[in-house]
Amino acid sequence: MYELFKNLGAWLVSGEQWSGPDGIAHRLAEHLQYSLLATLIAAAIALPVGLLIGHTGRGAFLAINLSSFGRALPTVGLVVLVFLASGLSMWPVYVALVALAVPAIVTNTYAGMTAVDPEVKDAARGQGMRAHQVLFQVELPLALPLIMTGLRLALIQVVATATIAAYVSFGGLGRYVFDGLAQRDLVQVLGGAVLVAVIAVVLDLALSALQRALFRHRPA
Amino acid sequence: MNRRTLLGGLFAAASVPALAACGSGITSLDGQGSVGSGAGSSKNGITIGTANFTENQVLGYLYAAVLEAAGVKTTVRPNLGTREILIPALKGGDIDLLPEYQGALLHYLAPKATATEEGEMQNALAIALPQGLQVLPYGMAEDSDAFAVTRETAEKYGLRTLADLAKHNGKLILGAAPEVKKREVGVVGLKDVYGVEFKEFKSLDSSGPLVKGALKKGDVDVANLFTTDTDIQTEGWVVLTDPKNLIPGQHVVPLIADRRADSTVRKALAELGNVLTTEDLTELNRQVDKDKKDPEDVARAYAEKKGLTKGSS
Amino acid sequence: MTIEWSWISGHAGDLAALTVSHLQAALSAVFFGLLISLPLAVVAHRIRPLRGFLLGLSNVFFTIPSIAIFVLLLPVSGLTRTTTVIGLTVYTLVVLLRNTVEGLDSVPTRTKEAATAMGTRPLRVLLTVELPLALPVIMAGVRIATVMSISLVSVATYIGDGGLGQLFTDGFQRNFPTPVLVGVALTLLLALVADALLVAVQHVLTPWTRQKRGA
Numbered sequence: 051m052y053e054l055f056k057n058l059g060a061w062l063v064s065g066e067q068w069s070g071p072d073g074i075a076h077r078l079a080e081h082l083q084y085s086l087l088a089t090l091i092a093a094a095i096a097l098p099v100g101l102l103i104g105h106t107g108r109g110a111f112l113a114i115n116l117s118s119f120g121r122a123l124p125t126v127g128l129v130v131l132v133f134l135a136s137g138l139s140m141w142p143v144y145v146a147l148v149a150l151a152v153p154a155i156v157t158n159t160y161a162g163m164t165a166v167d168p169e170v171k172d173a174a175r176g177q178g179m180r181a182h183q184v185l186f187q188v189e190l191p192l193a194l195p196l197i198m199t200g201l202r203l204a205l206i207q208v209v210a211t212a213t214i215a216a217y218v219s220f221g222g223l224g225r226y227v228f229d230g231l232a233q234r235d236l237v238q239v240l241g242g243a244v245l246v247a248v249i250a251v252v253l254d255l256a257l258s259a260l261q262r263a264l265f266r267h268r269p270a
Numbered sequence: 271m272n273r274r275t276l277l278g279g280l281f282a283a284a285s286v287p288a289l290a291a292c293g294s295g296i297t298s299l300d301g302q303g304s305v306g307s308g309a310g311s312s313k314n315g316i317t318i319g320t321a322n323f324t325e326n327q328v329l330g331y332l333y334a335a336v337l338e339a340a341g342v343k344t345t346v347r348p349n350l351g352t353r354e355i356l357i358p359a360l361k362g363g364d365i366d367l368l369p370e371y372q373g374a375l376l377h378y379l380a381p382k383a384t385a386t387e388e389g390e391m392q393n394a395l396a397i398a399l400p401q402g403l404q405v406l407p408y409g410m411a412e413d414s415d416a417f418a419v420t421r422e423t424a425e426k427y428g429l430r431t432l433a434d435l436a437k438h439n440g441k442l443i444l445g446a447a448p449e450v451k452k453r454e455v456g457v458v459g460l461k462d463v464y465g466v467e468f469k470e471f472k473s474l475d476s477s478g479p480l481v482k483g484a485l486k487k488g489d490v491d492v493a494n495l496f497t498t499d500t501d502i503q504t505e506g507w508v509v510l511t512d513p514k515n516l517i518p519g520q521h522v523v524p525l526i527a528d529r530r531a532d533s534t535v536r537k538a539l540a541e542l543g544n545v546l547t548t549e550d551l552t553e554l555n556r557q558v559d560k561d562k563k564d565p566e567d568v569a570r571a572y573a574e575k576k577g578l579t580k581g582s583s
Numbered sequence: 584m585t586i587e588w589s590w591i592s593g594h595a596g597d598l599a600a601l602t603v604s605h606l607q608a609a610l611s612a613v614f615f616g617l618l619i620s621l622p623l624a625v626v627a628h629r630i631r632p633l634r635g636f637l638l639g640l641s642n643v644f645f646t647i648p649s650i651a652i653f654v655l656l657l658p659v660s661g662l663t664r665t666t667t668v669i670g671l672t673v674y675t676l677v678v679l680l681r682n683t684v685e686g687l688d689s690v691p692t693r694t695k696e697a698a699t700a701m702g703t704r705p706l707r708v709l710l711t712v713e714l715p716l717a718l719p720v721i722m723a724g725v726r727i728a729t730v731m732s733i734s735l736v737s738v739a740t741y742i743g744d745g746g747l748g749q750l751f752t753d754g755f756q757r758n759f760p761t762p763v764l765v766g767v768a769l770t771l772l773l774a775l776v777a778d779a780l781l782v783a784v785q786h787v788l789t790p791w792t793r794q795k796r797g798a
Contacts, residue, residue, distance in 0.1 A: 071470055121730045122774030124737040126748055127767040130755045134763065135584050138483040206646055213648040219472065219480045219489075224648065229473050231654045231741060232448035234354035243651035250646035319662070319743075324756060349752055350662055350743035364662045478756050562590065562759050 057237040058244065072225065078245065081222035084212045085253075088144055089205045092151030096204075097197070100156045104163020104193065105185050113160045120153030125211055133218050143215045150211055151204035158200025162193030198261045202254055209250040213242070223249075310529040315343035319350045319365030323476040324565065325413060325498055328554045329369035329522060331569035332542060339579035340538040348565070352449045352476075353378050357525075360403060366530040372408055373518025374415070375525065377454040386518050395523075406536055408523040409543025411551045413498040415455050415517050416509040417444075423491050424508040431511045435466040435492065445481045445490030448473040455517055456494070463516045468492070498552040500560070522546070545576050587761045602769055605746025606777070608739070609732035611668045616675030616728060624683035625709065638681060645677040649738045657742065667739040674735060675728040682724025686717030719792055722785040726778055733774040737766070747773075 061067055068074045103109040125146050132142035166189050174188045213224030226242030229235070316337060320330035327348045334344040347365060350356055353374070359365050372391045376383045379398035385391045388408060395405045419429055427438050435442065450456035451471050460466040472489070474480035477496040485493040486505065495502060495509075502509060524539045554572055557563045573579050591598070627634040652670040660666040690713050698708045714721075737748025745752075750766030753759070786793065 118730055118774075118778060119771070121727070122734050122771050122778075124734045124748065124751070124767060124770045126737045126740065127751045127763055127770065130751045130763050131760065131767060133479075133755065134758060134760045138480070138487055138489065210646050210648050213650060216473070219474050219484065224650075225473060227648060227651045227654065228741075229448035229451070231650070232352045232354065232473075233452050234352070234358065234657075235452075236655060236658065239651050239654045243647050243655070246648050246651070247643060247646040251643065322752070322756075347662070347743055349740070349749065351741070355657070355662070355742075358657075359662045362661045475756075479758055559757050562587070562757060562761075564594075 054236060054240060058240050061237050061241045062244075074241075074245065077221055077223050077225055078249070080215075080220070081209070081212055081224075081246070082249065084143060084147065084215055084220075084222055085205065085209045085249075088147035088212070089151050089201070089208050091144065092148045092204060092208075093155055093201060095148070096152045096155035096200075097159055100159025100197075100200075101163065101185065101190070103156070104160045105181075105189060107164075110160065110164075113156050117153040117157040120149065123149055125150060125214055126217075129214050129218060138219060140220065142218050143212070143220060146214060147208050147212060151208050154204040154207065155197075155200045158203065159193065159197045162196030162200075163189055165196065166192045195261065195265065198257065198264075202257045202261075205257065206250045206254055209253060210246060213246060310527070310531045312337070312342045312530050312532050312535045315345065316366045316530050316535065317345045317347060317364070319356050319359060319368045320346065320348050321353065321356060321368070321476070322349050322351055323478060323496075324558050325496065325551065325555050326369055327565040328551070328558060328569055331566045332546065332554075332573060333367060333369060333524065333539060334566075335570045335573035336538045336542045336578050337535060339573070340534050342534060342538070346566070352447070354449055357403075360525065360527055361400060363527070367524060367526045367535075370405070370523050370525040371413060371520040372405075372523050373520045374453075374455060375405075375523065376518065377459075381454045381458070386515050388519055388521055391518065392523075399525075402528050404526060404528055404531060406524040406526060406531070407540050407543060408521040409546055411522045411543075411546045411548045412520050413496050413522065413548070413551065414520040416495050416497045416502070417460075418485070418493050418495050418502060418507040418509045419491060420485060420488075421506050421508055427491075429508070429510060431513050432460065432464050432466065432516065433513060435460070435510070436464055439465075439467040440469050442468055442491040443470045443472055443489070444468040444492045444494070445472045445474045445484045446494030447476040447481070450494050459516045463514050498548065498555055500552060500556045522551070542573070542578055545578060546572075584760045584764075586764060590761045591765055598765065598769065601747050601749060602773060605733070605736050605748075605770070606773060608664065608667050608671060608736045608744070608746055609729065609773075609777075612671030612675050612732045613679075613725060613729050615668065615672045616679045617725065619672070620676060620679035620683050624680055624687060627680070627684050628687040634684065638684065641677040641680045644673050647673075649674060649735055650741055653739055653742050662743050664744060666742060667736070667744045670739065671732050671735055675732055678724045678728045678731065679721075682727075683717065683721050686720030686724075687713055689720055690716045715789075718789050719785065722781065722788070726781045726785075729777050729781060730774045733770060733777060737770065 062074075070076065100113070103113050128146045128149060129142045132145045136142065170188060170192070171184055174184045179187065212222050213227050215222045216224030216228040223242045223246050226238045226245075230238030230242065318330045318333050320326040327346075330346050330348065334346050337344050350359065350365070353370075356365070356368055357378070360368060372388065372395065373386075376385065376391050376395050376398060379400075380394065383394050383398065385394040392405065392408060399405065417432060417435075423429065427442075428434060444457065446456060451473065452458065457468070457471055472484065474484055474490070477494070477499045481490070481493045481495065482501055482505075484490045485507070492510075493507075495507070497509070501507075522543070524543075526535065550572065554568050557568045558565050570579075623637055627637045649670060652673055653666055656666045656669055660669060694712060694716065695708055698712045699705075703711070736746045737751055739745035740748030740752045747766040747770050750762040754761070754763035754766070
């Protein structure tokens, strides 16, 4: 075990390991690209759905079941299925990652919306605000903390799961995990895993800092 | 993917040490077992492990078919991974037997080995193998590594032999299973023997959907395939010749743990080895890959057809 | 992408066996996860400084790709079911630990004080008062952990196990969608059924939550 971690140190700091197409810098960039793009696409789909369900109060049953359905979906199976349908392309990776991220964002957005005090909404309407004004100026700002939590949760899961890209020939930090498995090079596997964990934690901290910065100036 | 496989997965870990401890029943007839530790016994069954590609599973189930016919209980665990994963598992006792390939196995154990002739390789293997493991006699069937290009690529770059690749150093992309990057019969040997340097190595799979898909699509220029892959013919791919004999002979050879090697196993697998030809193996692979038949069914049907299941029981 | 129904009917026995194996791996993980989480959660609940550390640690585990955990366990437990179960157990911890701690936190201090005042010993308070009251939150965690484990088992196909996940690698290698579709469908079905059963179990175990709703 000690040997493994000592070699990991050497692996992580060697300059050679950081450069080139199979270098850490490049793999890290690929991993971030897959993760951030997938989370963005998922947010573009899930936020409107969550807001709509929360605002109208209809479809809550759907949102909750979608969440448990999404958690049960086996990512490996989904990746292979899309691969068999689309061939060698990025489709399997993005479909699987988006499917993973959507449920967390929808349910948290919905939960955030339902947590808004109905009296606040009534008051806003009483002041003559239109439906879309109530949604964007009252409900959304109040639901934002939970929405952000959903986004963070989704992003962490996506970062950890983006390793799957390597299974269908693409890059990212999963390359080290899958290549290390094939070569029985545990240092490489551990290196890949540690880097994934580090960027997941760093992204999470960054998002929570952003979240705090956004809400600091607001009363209550 | 049958019930035996599954039970193997569930119980292999628990049963192996327990059974090894009580294997005192029968005296093995086998006089030439492992050195020192005495002969092994297959009395309590054998767990066959196979690598992550079709042919190895076909071979694993062929082994199972002939061993079962000889009265040996078998469990097949398909798709366990690469040689790099399987050999430690064989040493550790998770599996007892696996279908191997002479040259590739030798180069894994002794990367600088020079033997190329079958008999020499068999001797070299006996020396290179770690204690507790042995190879049984090799069979007729052979599945070699091939480095192939599309017809267009061959014409465009004037590629006929592996040596021709060196004329385009830094330009071509090689696609192969991840382990090939570190292997002698792979990136290392191609550089040492032919002076070939690729622009990039793409980690794909062992003559599977990724590497073949990438070659077809043009994502890689050179692909590492198996010579028993029927797609080479159907797609009209060009296999580069190997004038300097980098790629060793790859006769199928059973690799077994001493603790399970007895005369019953030896005899059954030797018979199979003397019957199964390269053409047969290629055809069995095709039935699994193209006709979507189960490797287990294909193997059993073949063993029956060739009279290999008229064993002692 | 066509489904070959004859393949499915011809492999009913294999599919049933894979499903059982799949479920066995997932349930073992949740069982061991609970076995580890319950005492750790009591510690985290009682000793405040350890709370952040334990919860943080389980969160970090969650960020490690599951395939890497399986591979890193190979030198320890080899190509066995044990490797699969240990790997999955690690993942259940994040949910089970957090929910159990939150469940214990949700028990009103007054309730505990009342039990202590009646002369109940601390261990008895824990077992007969705190844990039962924390049960709804713990069960919510068990449900999430079970569904998550059922979906994750298939990752172990990369080390030759993985229950229904074996159908994914098989279909992938042979360009054969039928086993993959069946594997996905059975995984989803397994998760939904397991979740429904857990809801029923919770219903039986916590009758007081029903009465409250009725009131």
